[in-house]
Amino acid sequence: MEQRKKRWVLLLLALLCSGVWMQACTPEDAWELFEAGVEFESVHTGQKQKQQQAQEPTADTKQIEPPTRSRISTGKYAYERLGEQEKTAYDEMLSAILAQEEKIRLSTLDLDVMQRAYTGICEDYGGLFWVEGYVYTRYTKGDELVSLEFAPKYTMSEGERRSIQGQIDSTVEEWLGGISISDPDYEKVKYVYELLAMNTEYVPGAENSQNIISVFLTRQTVCQGYACAVQYLLGQLGLDSVIVSGDARGEAHAWNLICIEGEYYYMDATWGNTEYRNGQGEGTPFTDYNYMAMTTEEMQREHTPNTDLELPECTAFDSNYFVKEGKYITEWDPDRIGGLLAEAWANGQAVTLRFSEEALKEQAFQYFITEGRIADYCGEIKEINYMNDDTWAEISFLF
Numbered sequence: 001m002e003q004r005k006k007r008w009v010l011l012l013l014a015l016l017c018s019g020v021w022m023q024a025c026t027p028e029d030a031w032e033l034f035e036a037g038v039e040f041e042s043v044h045t046g047q048k049q050k051q052q053q054a055q056e057p058t059a060d061t062k063q064i065e066p067p068t069r070s071r072i073s074t075g076k077y078a079y080e081r082l083g084e085q086e087k088t089a090y091d092e093m094l095s096a097i098l099a100q101e102e103k104i105r106l107s108t109l110d111l112d113v114m115q116r117a118y119t120g121i122c123e124d125y126g127g128l129f130w131v132e133g134y135v136y137t138r139y140t141k142g143d144e145l146v147s148l149e150f151a152p153k154y155t156m157s158e159g160e161r162r163s164i165q166g167q168i169d170s171t172v173e174e175w176l177g178g179i180s181i182s183d184p185d186y187e188k189v190k191y192v193y194e195l196l197a198m199n200t201e202y203v204p205g206a207e208n209s210q211n212i213i214s215v216f217l218t219r220q221t222v223c224q225g226y227a228c229a230v231q232y233l234l235g236q237l238g239l240d241s242v243i244v245s246g247d248a249r250g251e252a253h254a255w256n257l258i259c260i261e262g263e264y265y266y267m268d269a270t271w272g273n274t275e276y277r278n279g280q281g282e283g284t285p286f287t288d289y290n291y292m293a294m295t296t297e298e299m300q301r302e303h304t305p306n307t308d309l310e311l312p313e314c315t316a317f318d319s320n321y322f323v324k325e326g327k328y329i330t331e332w333d334p335d336r337i338g339g340l341l342a343e344a345w346a347n348g349q350a351v352t353l354r355f356s357e358e359a360l361k362e363q364a365f366q367y368f369i370t371e372g373r374i375a376d377y378c379g380e381i382k383e384i385n386y387m388n389d390d391t392w393a394e395i396s397f398l399f
Contacts, residue, residue, distance in 0.1 A: 077242035078120035089117035103151035126231030129211040130161040171216040185260040188237045197272035223270040227254040246305040263316035265293035286350040289321035322354040330356040338377035345378040352396040
């Protein structure tokens with residue numbers, strides 16, 4: 001017996017020296033497993049997947065309190081597209097994260113099932129700001145895998161989590177004070193889109209940029225933070241959404257799939273906040289509504305999903321911002337267009353008009369800008385600041 005103990009100590013020292021992390025199994029546990037002929041391997045995952053919504057009780061999480069490991073995410077987009085094994089693992093892992101358990105043994109022995117389930121959690125929940133990746137440990141007896149252990153990587157204590165959650169709740173309550181869960185879906189989506197565009201700055205390298213802390217507490221984030229915040233806020237308003245990852249304009253990116261009145265659209269809140277610079281370099285911030293409710297065809301112009309998540313073909317156009325707001329121009333009517341410009345001019349607001357075809361846009365450009373007929377509708381206007389967008393067949397007027 002003494003000799004076997006010496007071999008174990010040597011084995012443990014060798015593993016420590018080789019840099020293998022064995023946090024998920026204590027020396028006492030390991031010795032018992034060794035006596036039973038069971039070997040183990042711990043693997044650390046450093047992935048910063050989208051942190052999801054599952055904090056102290058809020059409108060979106062009161063119904064999924066731990067430690068119950070039943071079907072707690074029924075209706076969630078990514079969850080519903082998993083197989084039965086993945087759903088069970090998803091439930092087990094999410095319950096553990098909500099309860100901030102140190103580690104759990106999963107019902108599955110399949111690493112791919114565990115990975116798909118965890119990714120689904122990250123896609124469905126934008127508020128898991130206290131967890132970042134996980135460690136898994138495989139236990140084998142001979143050549144047989146006998147157990148798989150999941151240990152979330154927590155970035156803070158439960159006390160710190162409660163404190164931060166309280167601060168987030170306070171900000172969210174303030175931000176959502178101008179909208180109600182009973183309002184139309186379109187109004188909720190528009191409100192959240194504008195809210196993030198005007199209250200959050202895109203800052204590469206911002207602290208906590210991979211979770212909602214960066215949005216609600218420091219108001220500086222990157223695409224991942226925006227996407228998590230969209231899912232979180234829409235969840236508070238009773239709307240289904242999921243986080244989509246991929247590439248955009250050659251860089252890693254994250255955005256959302258949202259549901260408005262039963263129809264799916266894509267939303268990229270990161271690109272909602274933009275700025276026009278005039279010839280003197282002076283900037284005018286305004287909200288770019290092109291990315292608020294996109295079809296699949298529009299999304300694919302600049303976005304390429306690289307997720308295994310099954311995504312729908314989004315073809316609905318009814319909740320497109322320009323259609324809904326009467327700013328989609330399908331025929332030549334200078335008085336109607338002039339009226340939209342006059343209203344924006346009177347309010348000192350920017351306005352973007354989208355045209356159904358390029359020829360119609362060029363006709364409007366020639367009439368209102370080249371010929372200066374905008375002055376017929378906008379009083380004593382002295383200069384015209386505009387952006388001519390061929391990609392979207394749009395003209396933006398900056399007043």
